[in-house]
Amino acid sequence: xxxxxxxxxxxxxxxxxxxxxxxxxxxxxxxxxxxxxxxxxxxxxxxxxxxxxxxxxxxxxxxxxxxxxxxxxxxxxxxxxxxxxxxxxxxxxxxxxxxxxxxxxx
Amino acid sequence: xxxxxxxxxxxxxxxxxxxxxxxxxxxxxxxxxxxxxxxxxxxxxxxxxxxxxxxxxxxxxxxxxxxxxxxxxxxxxxxxxxxxxxxxxxxxxxxxxxxxxxxxxxxxxxxxxxxxxxxxx
Numbered sequence: 001x002x003x004x005x006x007x008x009x010x011x012x013x014x015x016x017x018x019x020x021x022x023x024x025x026x027x028x029x030x031x032x033x034x035x036x037x038x039x040x041x042x043x044x045x046x047x048x049x050x051x052x053x054x055x056x057x058x059x060x061x062x063x064x065x066x067x068x069x070x071x072x073x074x075x076x077x078x079x080x081x082x083x084x085x086x087x088x089x090x091x092x093x094x095x096x097x098x099x100x101x102x103x104x105x106x
Numbered sequence: 107x108x109x110x111x112x113x114x115x116x117x118x119x120x121x122x123x124x125x126x127x128x129x130x131x132x133x134x135x136x137x138x139x140x141x142x143x144x145x146x147x148x149x150x151x152x153x154x155x156x157x158x159x160x161x162x163x164x165x166x167x168x169x170x171x172x173x174x175x176x177x178x179x180x181x182x183x184x185x186x187x188x189x190x191x192x193x194x195x196x197x198x199x200x201x202x203x204x205x206x207x208x209x210x211x212x213x214x215x216x217x218x219x220x221x222x223x224x225x226x227x
Binding site: 032034036038042043044045046049050055087089090091094095096097098099100101 | 168214
């Protein structure tokens with residue numbers, strides 16, 4: 001099974017800061033990676049698919065990069081509404097697997 | 107607008123069964139694979155099961171294999187999860203999730219709001 005490791009597990013930043021979250025796969029997953037955002041008390045929402053493609057309706061301050069085993073989610077200018085937990089998820093092989101999550105606070 | 111509405115959650119005793127449902131609308135349900143993902147209280151996300159567009163390909167997490175059964179009724183645009191022999195560790199919020207593809211790939215793109223399963227005596 002493919003293990004997904006995220007870092008950091010939590011971070012605190014200021015409004016307007018650039019925020020970077022890392023995700024590492026235990027084996028090559030090519031570009032088969034989603035990033036999901038989950039706000040407190042809500043269901044998750046897909047932000048990025050295929051490692052770098054922005055889901056329709058997602059603000060352009062979110063960006064994804066990487067391939068193989070190392071991936072990054074960037075929030076280019078953090079906004080108050082971005083307070084959430086972010087998860088990476090691989091879909092290269094079943095069983096699907098998620099990273100442990102990164103909680104972003106202001 | 108794509109909508110996924112889960113139902114069927116509730117309080118159940120250990121060892122008993124529960125059936126979750128997910129009503130889909132806003133897209134051609136029979137064109138896409140679907141998944142169940144769960145989240146235990148205060149924990150991260152765990153994929154539970156997936157089914158391809160016609161129900162011909164199924165897969166399960168090891169933690170539920172042999173106890174849970176995923177199914178779908180394309181005529182009713184509905185997804186189901188039959189959960190048997192429930193354990194305390196199955197207690198979680200259960201989400202219905204749409205895939206981007208008809209094949210069982212895992213490129214999730216829309217989540218439901220979830221339904222809560224509580225396992226307790």
